Amino acid sequence: MPASATKPLRVAVLADSDTRWKWGALTANRIAPSAPGIPGDTAGGADIRLDGFLLRGRATPTARQLGEVGVTADSLREVTAVEFLRAMREEPYDLLVLSLVGGGVQAMLHGLKRVWEDRPRRPVVVTGYVGVVYEKLADGLLLRHGADLVLANSRQDADRFRAVYEGVGADAGSVTEVALPFLGGAPYTGEHDPYTVVFAAQPSVPDSRKDRTYLLNRLVQHARRHPEREVLLKLRSKPGEHTTHIEELPYQKLSQRLDLPPNFRLVYGHMGEVLDRTDLLVTVSSTAALESLHRRVPTAVLTDLGIREALGNHHFVGSGCLASWDQLDAGHRPEPDEDWVARQGVAADGSYDTAFDTARERIAKLLARPGGLPPLTPYYTPVTAPGYLPGILARHHLGPDGTPLPGAPAADKEPGPVRQIVRRAARGAYRHGVQRVAPVIRRMGEL
Numbered sequence: 001m002p003a004s005a006t007k008p009l010r011v012a013v014l015a016d017s018d019t020r021w022k023w024g025a026l027t028a029n030r031i032a033p034s035a036p037g038i039p040g041d042t043a044g045g046a047d048i049r050l051d052g053f054l055l056r057g058r059a060t061p062t063a064r065q066l067g068e069v070g071v072t073a074d075s076l077r078e079v080t081a082v083e084f085l086r087a088m089r090e091e092p093y094d095l096l097v098l099s100l101v102g103g104g105v106q107a108m109l110h111g112l113k114r115v116w117e118d119r120p121r122r123p124v125v126v127t128g129y130v131g132v133v134y135e136k137l138a139d140g141l142l143l144r145h146g147a148d149l150v151l152a153n154s155r156q157d158a159d160r161f162r163a164v165y166e167g168v169g170a171d172a173g174s175v176t177e178v179a180l181p182f183l184g185g186a187p188y189t190g191e192h193d194p195y196t197v198v199f200a201a202q203p204s205v206p207d208s209r210k211d212r213t214y215l216l217n218r219l220v221q222h223a224r225r226h227p228e229r230e231v232l233l234k235l236r237s238k239p240g241e242h243t244t245h246i247e248e249l250p251y252q253k254l255s256q257r258l259d260l261p262p263n264f265r266l267v268y269g270h271m272g273e274v275l276d277r278t279d280l281l282v283t284v285s286s287t288a289a290l291e292s293l294h295r296r297v298p299t300a301v302l303t304d305l306g307i308r309e310a311l312g313n314h315h316f317v318g319s320g321c322l323a324s325w326d327q328l329d330a331g332h333r334p335e336p337d338e339d340w341v342a343r344q345g346v347a348a349d350g351s352y353d354t355a356f357d358t359a360r361e362r363i364a365k366l367l368a369r370p371g372g373l374p375p376l377t378p379y380y381t382p383v384t385a386p387g388y389l390p391g392i393l394a395r396h397h398l399g400p401d402g403t404p405l406p407g408a409p410a411a412d413k414e415p416g417p418v419r420q421i422v423r424r425a426a427r428g429a430y431r432h433g434v435q436r437v438a439p440v441i442r443r444m445g446e447l
Contacts, residue, residue, distance in 0.1 A: 008049045009033065010092065012123070014084055014108065015054060015099040018061035018069055023130040024099025025052060025071040026181035027151065030356040031126065032095060033364035051093075052076040053084050055104060070270050081107060081396035082408045088123075089115040094367060098127040102136070102143030106380060106389070107396040109146040113376040114402035121372035124148050124363050131180065131287035133157055134315040138164050143392070146378030148366055149359060150174045154345030170379040176362060179345040179355035180287070183294040185272045191279050194263075196230045197222065198278045200271070200288035201251050203236055205312055211305055212249050215284070216258070218304065218325040223264040225329055231264045234274050234288070282328065285312030289321065294346045298333045319344075 011028045015021035032048050052073040054060050060078060061069070079087070085108070088096070096112075098105045105127050116122040127144045128151030141164045144150050152158035158177040165172035199219050206212055216233075223231035233251060252266060267274060271288050275281070281292035281299045292299040300323040301316040308314060316322055320337040345355065366373060380389045382400050390400045397408035 008047055009094045011048055011050045011095045011097070012088070012091075012093045013050065013052050013073070013097045013099060014079075015052070016057055016101060016104055017059040018065040019130050020099040021052065021054065021061060021066070022069045022071055023128075023181060024097045025050065025073060027099070027126070027128065027178075028095065028097045030181050031149075031151075031178070031359040031363060033360050033367065049074050051091075053087070054078045055084065055100060056080050080409045081111065081398065082404045084108070085111045085115050085404070088112060089119075093123040095363065096123040096125050098125065098147065099130070100127075102140040103392045103395065105147070106143040106378060107393050107398055109376050109378045110389075110393055110402035111396070111398050111404075112402075113146075113378075117375065119372075124366045124373065125376065126151060126359075126363070128178075129153060129157075132285065132290070132312065132315050133160075134285070134312040135309065141165065142168065142170070142379050145170055145174070145380070146376050147174060148373065148376075149176045149362060151176055151178045151359065152345075153178060153180050154343060156343045157345070165379075168379065171377075176359050177345075177355075178359050179352060180290060181356075182272075183291060183346070183352060185275060185291075185295050187295050188278075188297040192277055194228060194230045195226075195279045196232060196277050197226075197280045197282065198232045198234050198274055200234050200281060200283040200286040201236060202284060202286050205284050205286075205310075206305055207249075209249050209254075212251065213254055214304070215302070216251055216254050219282075220258060220260060220264055222325065222329055223261045227261065227263055229263060231261075232274065233264070233266045234271070235266055235268055280328070280333070285315060289316070290344060290346055293321070293336055293341055293344075294352070299336065300328055300334050 009032050011032055013021070013024040013028050015024045028050060029048065050073045052075065054076065056078050066076075081104075098108055100108065109125070112122075112125065125147045126149040127147040128149075129140070131153070133140070133153075137160065141150070141161055145165065150161060152161050152175055155177055158175055161175045162172040165175065199215070206215070219231060219233060223229070233255070235251060255266065271291060275288075275292060275295060275297060278292065278297050281288060281297050282302065283289050283300075284302050284305070289299050289301055299321050301313050301319065301321045303313070303322050303324050305311060307317065307322065313322070318337060319340045321334045323332055323334050380392075382389060393400060393402065394405070397405050399405050
């Protein structure tokens, strides 16, 4: 039931990585109808009860990563897909945000359709993307189809999303334009003392040792050329931790082989806090560039390795931000194209406060719909994708109709103490294999 004046709106967020937890929780706060939507809001306010669920897998965030994200919740627990579906069957929620990779969203949509089939009312289901959408557009979008709202972080994305859905004959009415939920912070007002250059690293872009070593060397060379500046390498995770993408060659390890100048440092922490002292943000294609542009911090997207779809920097064509290290070393400062920035949902013009109004209004109307909401209707079904959908569902221990498969973990009861211990040990072994052993084997295969 919709929240009343005396009852908080009950919101659930399911995420599978630190980045997606950040996006999902912040999005939930901004789109919940009873939320004020003020930049900087966090979960747990008087109007919302936010319960977080972390989907168990290779990228399940550690306690350190969760702390660095800086988003709180009223409750937070790690679950399997089947455990989550059981919770959704047993606990009443008003709003559910699925902040997962596309296959995970599709599996949950089918699983939720099944567990809610006898319920007179169900939550409003929302999904979307954590940042720039520069690859697998059709694949990712169709895997997200079926949610009540598919959020687009910019006007450009909203247009593209609708074109894909309409092009395959799917209902495009779910597409809703918003903005990235983590934008904010004080606008840039001028150079700091010392002048600070920040390189925002990405876990998987670029992915080769040669290219990552090149970028690290150029950053170090920039620090040596400008000893009066502070040069920071902003890292996403520590070795052994996983984010949304696998990082097989951490910059921390590559930097151990170098003689680093005193004005060069590796830093972690909240990106917003780093941007507070940044005079030039440099990246290959990180979403941090959009955070920087929102604050009007000078921002450079590197062209040294080419402008290529594999790098994601092709998304910034027309931005005015493309530049090489040679140009930056010589003093060049990119000037962003205002029209391009406006189409990206960056809202540097001050319109950010209203960016989530449409989503809030749509959710409020859905919550107030007489008789509740109709069943979820994903585009992919055993009829439209019989060779694709069953495999996606099986990876989450679900059958073709969304029902848990026999032997699925925690399909019908909570695990006992012994099973919990065995599960933790197995999960630790799995993560060690994925994060430590598998990369070594892959690199050995390249020799």
